Amino acid sequence: MAYTFTFEPNNAPKQKPDSNKLGFGQYFTDHMFIADYNLQHGWHEGRIVPYAPLLMDPASMVLHYSQTIFEGLKAYKTTDGKVVIFRPERNIERLNISGVRMGIPPIDEEFALQAVMQLVNTDKDWIPTGEENSLYIRPFIIATDPFLGVRPSDTYKFIVILSPVGAYYPEGINPIKIYVESEYVRAVRGGVGFTKTGGNYAASLKAQMESKDKGYTQVLWLDGCEKKYIEEVGSMNVFFKINGEVITPSLEGSILAGVTRNSVMTLMKDWGMQVTERQISIEEVYEAYQNGTLEEMFGTGTAAVISPVGELNWDGKGIVINNGKTGDLSHKLYDTITKMQRGLVEDSYNWLTTVE
């Protein structure tokens, strides 16, 4: 089914930023997509309009009770000039999974996908060139009832904005240093840890600030009850290569089912590697370090793709991984995925959707 959205062109286009100095998520393109939801009409009035401030009632529920969900995906320009998006259907599917948990009405997946595709097509000149660059796509839904009682909103906005970005971490593909968090908790089973809702990120800021002050780029989250099992690193899924086997925490409801997580697992299995999803404790990682079998550790996520971890600090105990250097597996995964995204290797999994 083809959706037709109204289009209001931006007659005052902005100057595009220097593609060598993009950073992450600080520049926005000339247009955005908006659709509204109410009980009577469901999702309606999809429109591409000039990027501009929203008029929001100060009582809008999202500002008080944080009823909001989002997604993050990326568009690339391939070497032969096509515009492609990496596995967008996965992100749209997950948007609705988050929505169910957060009491937000589902959005037709084809409607949301078309919104993303048509907006990217409108602003495709904003897709930056350069190896680590891409156009970051941020779909999100916010609760807009001007109401202060605690209940799900009856009205929402679905918005898509686009940001030309460089590497998420200044380190790029170079290893980051991580602090193992044993005081603050991100999520537990029964909570909202598996969703992309703002509250998960708000809850993580304090630990991130304190780890940064100690000289670390991010924190490694442990489970919220026993502070024993590994959950995520920053807002990325995490993988360990121990004695040839690749281990990643299983999805128990407290961590995100990452699209990049799924992609790297598929790749590694097809490369004949042993990949295991299971609970893994920080003690096990420390023991592997001590006996010399901890070979690699890396985070995965849309923003950073693959982010190797060179060092962990666990209650003052240092764990140096692969001498603080990017491991072969991290490199191979990064190269494979980023080359696929640029059309330099075959898209044998049909992960790319071409924007036309």
Place this chain on the structure above:
Amino acid sequence: MAYTFTFEPNNAPKQKPDSNKLGFGQYFTDHMFIADYNLQHGWHEGRIVPYAPLLMDPASMVLHYSQTIFEGLKAYKTTDGKVVIFRPERNIERLNISGVRMGIPPIDEEFALQAVMQLVNTDKDWIPTGEENSLYIRPFIIATDPFLGVRPSDTYKFIVILSPVGAYYPEGINPIKIYVESEYVRAVRGGVGFTKTGGNYAASLKAQMESKDKGYTQVLWLDGCEKKYIEEVGSMNVFFKINGEVITPSLEGSILAGVTRNSVMTLMKDWGMQVTERQISIEEVYEAYQNGTLEEMFGTGTAAVISPVGELNWDGKGIVINNGKTGDLSHKLYDTITKMQRGLVEDSYNWLTTVE
């Protein structure tokens, strides 16, 4: 120190709602207070302006990462015509406690208090009469950087809005029915459960929807790890009267340190009652029900003041409290506090601040 705020009057004042049909949090007064924060100037430009939509960049961090905190307090008109606010300094203090956890810069407490007082004074004609009515005051802080990386914002807005309200629950002082939640989790130690941040409320919506579908007004939250100990009821603190002793869950970091909680504890202790803050399990409550010593249960909070609980459903087991009727203690607490708020009994604790 007296703060001077600029004042822009609303030249198109709204019609005031029928004070018999206020509901909760759906009408807003003619003015609001706004101040801005940036790294260079700190909190600045405090101003009272007409209530109007905010212009917000769609990339504003609060819309994506829910970095936000709020408070809720109430102003009343006493029978002799004074305007009073109940313990406002406690709420402002707690706003900063929430802020520290959420990475939000502290606001000078006198500045925030003056903002509340001067705004209430500006719109004092909106304070509704009627026994269950009051002017609900909602101070909140939102992160405003237009930025998609995950880190604390560098800019914020502190806003105060006012809403003339009636009873929070349609039941008023009549007992509500509560579903004991054993699937979903609100918060754990190490998380943000003790703060008034939007994410706590967003995380609670699904359980609230499902309990409502089953015929219950709210849920009773259990601890997030063992699902054993009682935390809060809805967004209220909770008290049990068992065999003459009043028990309320101790503050372990996962529940809010309620101002009404503190007030009723003070009152009951001064009435010579035995009041204990400690962990209390749902099993203990069930046993007390079975052996006939569960005398009363009630929630406390600014919005509902005292909300008696008439019935619990714990995994299908019904717990009827005081034959589903409002207990003497609940009544006495409700009467004492609401009469104090209206100047009908002496403010012997100096809990009222007069707005002049």
